[in-house]
Amino acid sequence: MKASLQVLLLCCFALANANVVNGWNPDGFISIDCGLAEGASYSDYNIGGLDYWPDAGFLESDTGISSYIQKSYITDHIDKHLWTVRSFPEGDRNCYDLSGSSEQVVKGKRVLIRASFLYGNYDGKNETPSFELHLGVEMWDRVQFRGPLDVVRKEIVHVPSSNILKVCLVCTDQGTPFISALELRPLKDDAYPTNASVAMNESLVGFKRYNYGAEDKHSIIRYPDDKRDRLWFPYDDASPKFISLSPIPPNPNEEVDENSYEVPSKVMETAVSKETAEENLTISWDPKHPTMDYYVYLHFAEVTRLLANQSREFKIYTNDDKLWFDKPISPAYFSIDTIYPESATSKAQWNLTLLKTQSSNLPPLINAMEIYIVKRFLKSQTRETEVLAMANIKSNYRLKRDNWVGDPCLPEAYLWEGLRCRYNNDYDPPIITHLNLSASRLAGNISLSISDLTSLEYLDLSNNSLTGQLPSFLSELRSLKVLNLTGNQFWGPIPQELIERTKYGLKLRIEGYDDTAPHSSCQSNNCDSKKTSKKFVIPVVTSVIPTFILLTGLLLFWRRKRKTNQGRLGETFDKKDGFLKSKNRSFTYLEILKITRNFERVLGKGGFGTVYHGCLGDIQVAVKILSQSSIQGYREFQTEAELLTRVHHRYLTSLVGYCDKDEHKALVYEYMANGNLRDFLLEKSSHVLSWIERLQIAVDAAQGLDYLHNGCKPPIIHRDVKTTNILLNEKLQAKLSDFGLSRVFTIEDGSYVSTRVVGTPGYLDPEYYESHRLTEKSDVYNFGIVILELISGRPVIVVNDEKSHILQWVSLFLETGDIKKIIDPRLNEEFDVNCVWKALELAMACASPIPIGRPNMDYVVMELKECLATEKVRRERQAQTFYSEEVIEVTPIIAQENSTIGPR
Secondary structure (H helix, E strand, O other): HHHHHHHHHHHHHHHHHHHHHHHHOOOOOOEEEEOOOOOOOOEEHOOOEEEEEEEHHHHOOOOOOHHHHHHOOOOOOOOHHHHEEEEEEOOEEEEEEEHHHHOOOOOOOOOOEEEEEEEEOOOOOOOOOEEEEEOOOOEEEEOOOOOOOEEEEEEEEEEOOOOOOOOEEEEEEOOOOOEEEEEEEEEEOOOOOOOOOHHHEEEEEEEEEEOOOOOOOOOOOOOOOOOOOOEEEOOOOOOOOEEEEEEOOOOOOOOOOOOOOOOOOOHOOOEEEEOOOOOOOOEOOOOOOOOOOOOEEEEEOOOOOOOOOOOOEEEEEEEOEOOOOOEEEEOEOOOEEEOOOOOOEOOOEEEEOOOOOOOOOOOOOOOOEEEEEEEEEOOOOOOOHHHHHHHHHHHHEEEEOOOOOOOOOOHHHHHOOOOOOOOOOOOOOOOOEEEEEEEEEEEEEOHHHHHHHOHHHHHHHEEEEEEEEHHHHHHHHHHHOOEEOOOOOOOOOOOOOHHHHHHHOOOOOOOOOOOOOOOOOOEEEEOOOOOOOOOHHHHHHHHHHHHHHHHHHHHHHHHHHHOEEEEOOOOOOHHHHHHHOOOOOOOOOHHHHHHHOOOOOEEEOOOOOOEEEEEEEOOOEEHHHHHHHHHHHHHHHHHHHHOOOOOOOOOOEEEEEEEEEOEEEEEEOOOOOOEEEEHHHHHOOOOOOOOEEEEEEHHHHHHHHOOOOOHOOOOOOOOOOHHHHHEEEOOOOOOEOOOOOOEEEOOOOHHHHOOOOOOOOOOHHHHHHHEEEEHHHHHHHHHHHHHHHHHHHOOOEEOOOOOHHHOHHHHHHHOOOOOHOOOHHHHOOOOOHHHHHHHHHHHHOOOOOHHHOOOOOHHHHHHHHHHHHHHHHHHHHHHHHHHHHHHHHHHHHHHHHHHOOOOO
């Protein structure tokens, strides 16, 4: 029996602890004392024994500092849950997650949320801060103080549009945000109705709540008198003069009949009125702002038993003498009648006048009033399943990222690191399209929660410690275009479904994959290298073998059929596709003089030196001569020569050779007949690039940059991508040039390298400029600016222009949605608008101020190719339409000739 009792006690103790940890309350309340030490929950018997819990279990991150207000401020007059605060000196946004903490936090259920703040000089600075309070993805209100003992309470009556409910504090650089308490109280669903057509979007921010006729002008009525724990403040304004009404004699056993609002009897058993029936009862208040819409709820109940010859009936008018409520009000004894308008109203000054009707011989009365400001939450939160998926991913992998709090996609300024989202409009939820968890120290299996991110287009899990077999659900992500799994410890066969997806456009990267089962008896030193998993080889073989056969055939053909050009200096060159490949890349200075005809023709000048036109036989070249006074130029010369002797790609300018003889330094390149891209974008250019030409140039240059980042081992960062460093050949094929500032990226963890800042003003990555931390994303930023130049034809910086930088200028028109103001007018609307939008969105993503928000170059290439394909389709349709129109015009003439010839 004794043992059974112990078990029962242990179970009860565990159940009690579970309730405290999870934030449950018999009344469905959530009561959080922010800053309270873990395990220090308590019951506040000054508030009906309400249980308050520490906030640690509700915080989305382990940030924040717990503090007590100044000791001298802790008195019996200050509620206990205001004694402690949690402040957030770090992070722009810090959030509390109330989702699932109470059975009342469900979609469509009306709740009252209250956040309380008491500064109390907790930090000893005696400087009250100001910051924003957000509910979900939009601002709820701004928190400001009149002094260190000013208790600020923010209330809102809210109907959650999903089961996700988060309250966030957002720093505005006006002091450190903090919070004292956070409370949630369920309400009846039919209380506080708003306009039915927008009910799910209209919330009510508390402005005033008055208890008229209260005898104690200092006490606040709340729980347990108010079962919903609203705070009813006594009306203590000396003007206008009211007389108080209360039951005579008061009957302690009498309760007011409630309606949906459940206003407590203690509030409704008192009222105010006027001394004579001829006096009007007027209620006035100044709104926060004359344009704000308000809902006003007036609560009435007769508090005295009327005699047979007494009657109380009145109407309510606004300050413009309009009838506010269409029916006369005759309060019933101890029965609540609540009056509210059909829709929200805004006024510069609020006056409600209660005027008795002709049949009444008693003056009007009022018991209580609530005033709310309408807050319309117009933006939809991120799709609920995806929010929960990201929360599970964060929890499963124990990810700690500074900004992984609140909604993953909104507000856009607080987009989670490593994510990109698609925003359709304010009413549709954003969806997550990109998840980059590369080098995030992930371990274990691939989380099943990723399968809930059904709109993913790009998933990067590379360079982690993930193990196990690849899950088949990855193939079910139908929107997935890029899947990077390189640098993990997966084993076993690749799912056949995933292999099939690679045949239909999925770009799968999985270098270093071990296709054998774990603990296999076959070791690396005695394995037959030919025994590899067919399931792994298939996606590689299907793409490599045809390419290999084709290249081999072309090579044999080239060896048999090539026509060589024998130069005067004894070099043999292949002119196919503009490549120049020399057997001997070292030139003497005398040979340089001969190639340039004694530096006869200048092509351009730069910090490095001067570029001259030259000829090797009948092959044109460009010769860059190092200025002898340029110390920096010599370093760039070395860098570029070393890099181009080992890097070759279709979309990178080719190095023919070099001269490094004593003080004479020169680099010999293939000749690009059409110069640089910037010259073609100038207004004075004789050839206006069409939209399809601009897209093709962007695709070419992007592929060159993608090769530097992803095709070179180790990767190379260009550091000076700009339109003057994108050269065009006679076919307008684009190639990246000028690699003097390039940097080989040898950091093993792939994060960043600290280096001096180099580059060109206007193109410089702001993050790189501030932190000196160089990453591949610095090149991506540069390329985003290049795309903006291609779209607009505008220089990066315009002197004497208020919006001098192209990003500022573009952002100005994006705010208004007027994209045609951005597009180069010389294109004469010869483009697909959706295609331009796509390119513009890509450019803005590339030029994001936050590097993690920028895409990788392989994704940029893919998106630009899609834009190019769209434009080609448009051009083909346009050509077909033109052809059809020509046929229609010609046909009648042919018919007429035939009719003439026929009879003859």
